[in-house]
Amino acid sequence: MRNSVAFVICLGVTLLALAIAVLLDAGTTPVAGLPLLPTLAxxxxxxxxxxxxxxxxxxxxxxxxxxxxxxxxxxxxxxxLLTAPDLRGGVMAALVLIWCARLGSFLFKRVKQSGKDGRFDDIKPHWGRFLMAWTFQGLWVFMTLLAALLAITSPAATGWDLLASLGLAVWAAGFAIEVIADRQKSAFRADPANRGRFIRRGLWAWSRHPNYFGEILLWTGIALMATPTFAGWQWLGWLSPLFVAWLLMKVSGVPMLEQRADATWGGQPDYETYKAKTPVLFPRPPQA
Structure with a gap:
């Protein structure tokens, strides 16, 4: 892909996010005369x-x-800081901060230990393609946070209700699954005896990508908590977990890792058996 084409894609992605933000903005807390949600985007x-x-x-x-x-x-x-949200919004903000602190430190430590991230080998030398990766990360941040931002910036005080409790429980389950799966894989890789092998124990016996299942689940919990604050077009806040699911299942998560695993272990009987009996994403008990 040429750098000029990549730049046009970056511009289009940015304008798309801003258009969504303008459409869904509640219009109550402008920042220096600018609408709040587009400013955050x-x-x-x-x-x-x-x-x-x-x-x-x-x-x-x-x-x-x-x-x-x-x-x-x-x-x-x-x-x-700009809105002073109610209890629902405050709890959601705390949950997002807990999640990003955990995941950010985990990913940064992993890259430092490995020394590189193979996803960027082919695009780093090209300024446009590399810029596109960073621009898409901006889109990822905004779209993933969309439901939470709508709730936090909502002018309506909805109070704490059953849906908030249900969403919190779903978030907690997803967060626990993600953390446990990541720790199990890190421990597996740290053992020299497992060099060159693939993990198929713990949660990884239930799903080939349990960490991604946990990720989708926790953002679904956030969307559930935010739902009572939605009005009109703001029901598009449910794009948040749908965007996460699409990104992980169709773009940068499962497809890339499945391709890499097939290239490494494809044709080996134990791997082919594991792949045939273990779901790609949604967990189920291991089959004999």
Whole structure:
């Protein structure tokens, strides 16, 4: 892909996010005369672009995941400071901060230990394609946070209700699954006896990608908590977990890892058996 084409895609992605933000903005808390939700969306992109510049100059992807997590935190904190949300919004903000602190530190540590992230090998030398990766991360941040931002910035005080409790329980289940799966895989990889082998124990015996299932589940919990604050077009806040599911299942998560696993272990009887008996995403008890 040519750099000029990549730049046009970056511009289109940014304008799409801003258009969604303008459409869904509640119009109650302008920032320097600008609507709040588009301001938060633009902030997510600007942070990515600022970190992109030194990353491209140094040809490194080490700060990509960390920048994403810090942007999540920055957007949420800015939204809270500008709106002073009710209990529902405050709890949702805390949940997002807990999630991004855990995931950001985990991913940053993983990249530092491995020394590189193979996803960027082919695109780092090309400024447009590398910029596109950072711009899409800005879109990822905004779209994933959409339901939470709508609730946090909502002018209506909905109070705590059954749906808020249900959403919190779903979030907690998803968060626990993600954390446990990541820790199991890290422990597996840290054991020299497992070098060159694939994990199929613990939650990984129930699903080939249990961490991604947990990720989708926790954002579904956030959307459930936010639902009572939606009005009109703001029901598009449910794009948040749907976007996460689409991204992980069809774009940058499952397809890439499945392709890599097939290239490494494809044709080996134990791997083919594991693949045939274990669901790609939604867990089920291991089959004999």
């Amino acid at each position: 633009l902030f997510a992109f600007v942070v990515q672009w600022l970190v992109y510049v030194p990353s491209f100059i140094k040809q490194t992807e080490h700060y990509y995941d960390l920048a994403g997590s810090l942007t999540y935190a920055g957007v949420i904190i800015l939204a809270v």
